[in-house]
Amino acid sequence: MKADEIIKKALEEGRTKLLEHEALEIVKLYGASVADFGFARTPEEAGDVAEKIGYPVVVKVVSPDISHKTDVGGVVLRLKSRDEVVGAAKKIIENVSVRQPGARITGFLVQKMAPPGLEVIVGGTRDPVFGPVVMFGLGGIFVEILRDVTFRVTPVTLQDALEMMIEIRSAKLLEGYRGQPPVDKNALAKIIVAVSDMMEAHSEIVSVDLNPIMAYSSGALVVDSRVIVGRVR
Amino acid sequence: MLEVFFNPSSVAIVGATPKEGKVGRVLVENFKKWFRGKIYPINPHYTEILGLRAYGSIGEVPGPVDLVVIATPAPTVPGVLKEAGEKGVRGAIIISGGFRETGTPEGERLEEEVKQISRSYGIRVIGPNCIGVLDRWSGVDTFFLPEEKMKRPPKGHISIISQSGAFASALLDWMAYHGYGMSKAISFGNKIDVDEIELLEYLAKDETTKVIFVYLEGVKEGKGKLFVKVAKEVSAIKPVVVYKAGKTARGGVAAASHTAALAGNYEVYRSAFRQSQVLEAVSFDEIMDLAKVLSTQPPMKGRRVFVVTDAGGIGVMLTDALVSHGLEVPETPSDLREALRSMLPRHCVVGNPIDLTGDADDERFIKVIELLLKRDDVDAIVVVALPQIPGLRGTLFNYLLEAKGRGKPILAVIIGSEVAAKYRRLLEEGGVPVFESPERLAKALSALYIYSAIRLHGARQ
Numbered sequence: 054m055k056a057d058e059i060i061k062k063a064l065e066e067g068r069t070k071l072l073e074h075e076a077l078e079i080v081k082l083y084g085a086s087v088a089d090f091g092f093a094r095t096p097e098e099a100g101d102v103a104e105k106i107g108y109p110v111v112v113k114v115v116s117p118d119i120s121h122k123t124d125v126g127g128v129v130l131r132l133k134s135r136d137e138v139v140g141a142a143k144k145i146i147e148n149v150s151v152r153q154p155g156a157r158i159t160g161f162l163v164q165k166m167a168p169p170g171l172e173v174i175v176g177g178t179r180d181p182v183f184g185p186v187v188m189f190g191l192g193g194i195f196v197e198i199l200r201d202v203t204f205r206v207t208p209v210t211l212q213d214a215l216e217m218m219i220e221i222r223s224a225k226l227l228e229g230y231r232g233q234p235p236v237d238k239n240a241l242a243k244i245i246v247a248v249s250d251m252m253e254a255h256s257e258i259v260s261v262d263l264n265p266i267m268a269y270s271s272g273a274l275v276v277d278s279r280v281i282v283g284r285v286r
Numbered sequence: 287m288l289e290v291f292f293n294p295s296s297v298a299i300v301g302a303t304p305k306e307g308k309v310g311r312v313l314v315e316n317f318k319k320w321f322r323g324k325i326y327p328i329n330p331h332y333t334e335i336l337g338l339r340a341y342g343s344i345g346e347v348p349g350p351v352d353l354v355v356i357a358t359p360a361p362t363v364p365g366v367l368k369e370a371g372e373k374g375v376r377g378a379i380i381i382s383g384g385f386r387e388t389g390t391p392e393g394e395r396l397e398e399e400v401k402q403i404s405r406s407y408g409i410r411v412i413g414p415n416c417i418g419v420l421d422r423w424s425g426v427d428t429f430f431l432p433e434e435k436m437k438r439p440p441k442g443h444i445s446i447i448s449q450s451g452a453f454a455s456a457l458l459d460w461m462a463y464h465g466y467g468m469s470k471a472i473s474f475g476n477k478i479d480v481d482e483i484e485l486l487e488y489l490a491k492d493e494t495t496k497v498i499f500v501y502l503e504g505v506k507e508g509k510g511k512l513f514v515k516v517a518k519e520v521s522a523i524k525p526v527v528v529y530k531a532g533k534t535a536r537g538g539v540a541a542a543s544h545t546a547a548l549a550g551n552y553e554v555y556r557s558a559f560r561q562s563q564v565l566e567a568v569s570f571d572e573i574m575d576l577a578k579v580l581s582t583q584p585p586m587k588g589r590r591v592f593v594v595t596d597a598g599g600i601g602v603m604l605t606d607a608l609v610s611h612g613l614e615v616p617e618t619p620s621d622l623r624e625a626l627r628s629m630l631p632r633h634c635v636v637g638n639p640i641d642l643t644g645d646a647d648d649e650r651f652i653k654v655i656e657l658l659l660k661r662d663d664v665d666a667i668v669v670v671a672l673p674q675i676p677g678l679r680g681t682l683f684n685y686l687l688e689a690k691g692r693g694k695p696i697l698a699v700i701i702g703s704e705v706a707a708k709y710r711r712l713l714e715e716g717g718v719p720v721f722e723s724p725e726r727l728a729k730a731l732s733a734l735y736i737y738s739a740i741r742l743h744g745a746r747q
Contacts, residue, residue: 178546180554183510188548202548204557206514213561216745220560260546 096142170267214242294352301357302327320425360384371407380413416475442467517562593639595670601639607728647677
């Protein structure tokens with residue numbers, strides 16, 4: 054599906070939040086590298102998808118009614134075989150039926166576990182004065198407590214994106230510390246530009262959170278994507 | 287397009303009056319004092335105001351009128367503007383209040399009407415509800431504050447765009463008191479037409495403006511992108527210093543996402559300033575510190591600062607401040623060290639800071655600065671001349687005024703009472719910025735460095 058089809062479908066179905074696989078698909082379409090994933094309707098299908106992706110994987114419930122997947126037992130990590138995947142998906146159905154009865158289950162997101170890296174966040178939102186803006190920051194306490202983030206008004210170029218990485222107070226962490234190699238800034242810049250391009254191209258996109266993104270010495274992977282859409286004013 | 291506000295050949299003042307204490311009188315007084323074009327006071331109750339022939343309406347004025355200044359009550363403004371339109375006036379500065387800012391339907395209606403009239407006649411408008419324009423070069427002065435209450439700064443090269451009229455007046459009065467020169471100041475009140483973006487474009491091309499200072503409360507909704515674009519273009523021509531008022535987060539807005547929650551008003555502005563390569567002043571002190579350094583100093587080619595001092599302690603304070611603002615205070619190169627050794631008494635310190643000590647005199651300072659000015663490995667010179675020492679008699683300060691034209695930034699630190707104040711004024715009026723605080727000097731010099739890098743390399747270094 055193309056990006057505008059994904060958005061159109063969501064809006065037609067009355068959803069303002071894209072489903073997990075849709076949100077990942079759309080950033081992938083704009084050139085961001087995303088941890089391998091697939092969508093499955095049933096536990097058996099989840100097993101098939103996992104076989105294709107390779108292990109270890111994580112299975113997450115996909116539902117328009119559930120906003121905190123972990124709280125309802127809708128996420129199972131570190132699955133290493135087809136059997137484990139099918140079992141986990143069945144277990145998720147059971148968990149949801151107990152903890153949030155009545156919630157619709159569209160299916161399952163099966164995603165390759167991304168190796169640990171430096172966690173960063175890239176986002177997009179619409180500012181009443183400046184229009185679409187993109188954000189960059191380090192994940193975890195840096196964004197939650199120190200609010201150490203920086204913005205750019207779109208359209209954002211690769212050069213702008215690289216400047217954003219110098220601008221945050223915790224910029225030195227990107228250069229590597231305690232023997233860690235520096236992260237691949239160009240890979241992160243590509244993700245920032247992807248969010249800028251998305252926001253520019255689709256006025257229905259209200260906001261984007263790519264959180265976390267795992268940054269490595271070579272490459273970076275978007276692990277979780279949250280995209281909110283709405284009718285254009 | 288905006289030229290008419292700054293260089294009109296004729297001005298009509300609607301609401302002119304000889305009555306003491308009235309805005310309409312101050313306007314006439316101020317134009318009479320400084321403006322060299324034709325002045326037409328408009329008031330049907332007088333045939334003469336402060337020695338000038340008065341007219342009953344704009345239509346009665348015999349010659350052409352370029353600019354009209356309106357200070358009559360809000361309900362009369364649409365009529366006056368229409369008349370101006372018929373006369374072929376191209377610009378109007380509407381001082382009068384009583385429009386949208388009142389929050390009343392009547393005020394809003396009047397403002398809408400004024401907007402319509404200005405569009406249909408093609409009259410550009412500054413205001414309403416503003417103090418308008420003050421141009422020290424052309425003498426246009428609609429700041430309706432009498433000179434004895436608000437001094438006018440001397441002619442100079444700092445121009446000011448201010449969303450707040452009161453702040454602009456206070457700033458100008460303060461600048462006048464400290465001898466800082468200015469070119470133009472504009473406060474546009476409700477900004478129904480001319481806004482900060484267009485003014486930035488105008489001032490970018492204005493020859494007497496070397497630095498633009500913008501006091502900003504907020505850009506209009508949807509205009510942010512244009513602001514970034516224009517500010518970036520202008521920054522490539524001359525430095526723009528912005529102070530953003532209202533930095534605290536807008537509370538209580540339910541945010542749709544993590545990013546939206548972090549995108550507080552100020553956070554986005556701050557990033558937009560970076561993106562447009564304007565320099566942000568984050569405190570009142572910084573506004574003038576940055577403006578006075580940027581308006582007087584040549585570009586700083588690198589970050590190497592040499593300090594020449596007669597006070598070791600201030601030298602150390604300066605070094606700390608400069609380094610913490612990203613500048614370098616490098617070791618004196620060996621050939622310079624030798625040259626200094628051979629010319630200075632043995633007790634002087636030839637490292638950097640170069641400490642000439644308390645028995646220094648004007649000549650000792652001058653010899654050393656002369657050496658530094660000739661070197662390619664010196665990017666800026668800071669002279670710490672505490673005037674309390676007996677050897678300083680003043681020739682140093684006259685020398686600095688000449689040395690400032692030799693291609694390198696030169697700043698001074700002078701601390702003290704009357705004597706210090708006298709030298710400070712001499713230097714500042716001659717374009718050598720003087721600071722009491724080493725920290726403030728360092729911050730301002732680092733802004734010059736950042737701006738120079740933007741000009742020389744297209745980006746911060």
